[in-house]
Amino acid sequence: MGKLSNIRRTKMLAQGGRCYYCDLPMWDPELDNAVPEICRAPAMRKYLRCTAEHLHPRSDGGANVAANIVAACWYCNTRRHQRKEPPSPDIHRARVRERMANGKWLAAQLKDISNAVGTGSGARRV
Helix, strand or coil: CCHHHHHHHHHHHHCCCECCCCCCECECCCCCCCCCHHHCCHHHHHHCEEEEEECCCHHHCCCCCHHHEEEEEHHHHHHHCCCCCCCCHHHHHHHHHHHHHCCCCHHHHHHHHHHHHHHCCCCCCC
16 A cells, blocks of 8 residues: 555545545545445445545645645545546635535435435436
8 A cells, every 4th residue: 555545544544534625424444444335325425435636736846745635526626636637626626615515516416316326216417
């Protein structure tokens, strides 16, 4: 296990197992602790898997040091970096929290997935 995974795990535990951006519970396959209920559905495991999020991207000279890393779910981490010019962590966090409050971020996707899983029709792509 490398230094980055140790930092990621330490940050996840320090954040109470919650994503830095959306504040939903995450899971880490390297930890033996119980998987949060929201992450038990196979469709959700991908989206709420804990990742190491570099506040200052490595591509711009950011380092693999604890001060530059937070724990973020895969969904929030990838959405931040899909843009040509990723927003700052603070701007992305504010946007995610606003969208979560309006039911338009992962919260809306979770509802769709749980409805699809509950009806047996399979999970939709988010």
